[in-house]
Amino acid sequence: MNYFRTFTKGLIKENPVLVMLLGTCPTLAVTTLAMNGLGMGAATTFVLVCSNVVISLLKNFIPKQVRLPSFIVIIAGFVTFVSFMLRSNFPELYEALGVFLSLITVNCIILGRAEMFASKNNVRASFLDGLGMGLGFTLALILIGAIREVLGSGTFFGLSIGDWFQPIGFFSSPAGGFFVFGCVIALVNVLSNYKMSSKKIGCASCPNASACGQAEKGEIAE
Amino acid sequence: MYKEIIKPTLVLIIISVLVGTLLAVTYNVAGIADLATAGLSQADLEELKPSVMPAASSLKNAKVSVEDGSLLGVYADEGGSGTAIHIVTKGYGGDLKILVGVDTNGAVTGAAVTESAETPNLGSKVGEPAFIEQFVGKSGALAVDKDGGEIAAVAGATISSRAFTDGINKALEIYEQVKGEL
Numbered sequence: 424m425n426y427f428r429t430f431t432k433g434l435i436k437e438n439p440v441l442v443m444l445l446g447t448c449p450t451l452a453v454t455t456l457a458m459n460g461l462g463m464g465a466a467t468t469f470v471l472v473c474s475n476v477v478i479s480l481l482k483n484f485i486p487k488q489v490r491l492p493s494f495i496v497i498i499a500g501f502v503t504f505v506s507f508m509l510r511s512n513f514p515e516l517y518e519a520l521g522v523f524l525s526l527i528t529v530n531c532i533i534l535g536r537a538e539m540f541a542s543k544n545n546v547r548a549s550f551l552d553g554l555g556m557g558l559g560f561t562l563a564l565i566l567i568g569a570i571r572e573v574l575g576s577g578t579f580f581g582l583s584i585g586d587w588f589q590p591i592g593f594f595s596s597p598a599g600g601f602f603v604f605g606c607v608i609a610l611v612n613v614l615s616n617y618k619m620s621s622k623k624i625g626c627a628s629c630p631n632a633s634a635c636g637q638a639e640k641g642e643i644a645e
Numbered sequence: 646m647y648k649e650i651i652k653p654t655l656v657l658i659i660i661s662v663l664v665g666t667l668l669a670v671t672y673n674v675a676g677i678a679d680l681a682t683a684g685l686s687q688a689d690l691e692e693l694k695p696s697v698m699p700a701a702s703s704l705k706n707a708k709v710s711v712e713d714g715s716l717l718g719v720y721a722d723e724g725g726s727g728t729a730i731h732i733v734t735k736g737y738g739g740d741l742k743i744l745v746g747v748d749t750n751g752a753v754t755g756a757a758v759t760e761s762a763e764t765p766n767l768g769s770k771v772g773e774p775a776f777i778e779q780f781v782g783k784s785g786a787l788a789v790d791k792d793g794g795e796i797a798a799v800a801g802a803t804i805s806s807r808a809f810t811d812g813i814n815k816a817l818e819i820y821e822q823v824k825g826e827l
Binding site: 481488500503508 | 648649652653654656657660661664667668671672675676677
């Protein structure tokens with residue numbers, strides 16, 4: 424197992440938001456400001472790293488029949504912990520994230536990594552996987568948040584970029600969120616998978632191939 | 646039998662109890678209960694003042710000896726025009742918190758909803774001026790029209806209207822108890 428690769432794959436190559444298209448709901452909902460994207464990303468990264476480590480430690484203790492409810496209880500526990508901490512220490516961020524904070528529990532990135540990675544790998548690899556995926560999620564949210572904030576509100580992390588720029592309200596709206604999301608996905612595809620069209624298209628070239636049982640069997644969809 | 650049913654059940658129970666216990670500890674350490682019942686900040690009071698007690702100069706937290714489950718806080722006007730009483734009552738969707746302004750004659754000067762879980766655009770309308778204006782200048786026991794009173798309930802939201810009216814009555818009642826201490 425190459426630990427460095429385990430960490431870096433979440434940043435671009437298997438980026439949970441921009442390549443695997445998981446966690447789209449919080450991505451679109453909180454990214455009207457770059458700061459909210461950073462807060463949401465940090466909270467999710469914390470939960471992801473902690474749940475990955477705990478689930479990896481408990482993987483032999485949890486019977487497979489109750490594996491999903493157990494994972495959800497553990498994840499929900501960490502999410503509640505984070506929301507308590509934010510509420511007492513950062514009440515403004517707590518207000519801004521609103522219901523999406525508790526919805527981290529059902530963020531499919533976290534359950535996805537628990538099921539696909541942490542329940543099959545050792546603690547160190549699971550920690551690095553969680554950290555990499557979390558940072559990938561955070562970077563994607565900051566990027567989308569920054570673009571929407573600059574174009575939609577004329578500020579960057581709350582600092583005005585000057586009076587010469589007339590903010591375009593569209594980018595703060597949900598439709599603008601989808602628009603920016605699509606553009607960023609296209610950009611990442613150009614940067615990372617540009618040569619994929621020359622490869623044979625099939626399960627093996629899917630970003631989830633390393634964690635998917637079907638791809639390992641060598642079954643390639645034509 | 647053991648491997649298929651009992652063991653998975655036990656494991657899930659152990660995990661749930663453990664997580665629940667740890668969260669209970671965190672809840673107390675982080676002081677969430679105190680945050681939930683904390684009084685209104687000075688900034689909140691400034692914002693609420695025009696609708697609760699327009700004549701007041703500055704509302705300040707006042708300590709009173711009255712113990713009541715529905716009383717959240719008492720704020721006296723430094724200018725002496727009256728007292729604002731923060732009250733919690735049971736609404737349709739959950740707790741309904743109201744700040745009620747009472748003048749020195751025991752009549753309502755205004756009110757504002759500080760926290761509500763009422764149905765948006767239906768029960769939530771009890772927080773709008775059109776409904777609240779009916780209480781201004783009133784005192785004594787008030788009731789909504791359905792209960793034979795003079796307050797016109799918000800259409801389709803009798804329970805929320807009744808809860809709000811109960812809150813006002815409770816605030817007036819508490820004012821009578823605390824006015825000697827102010």
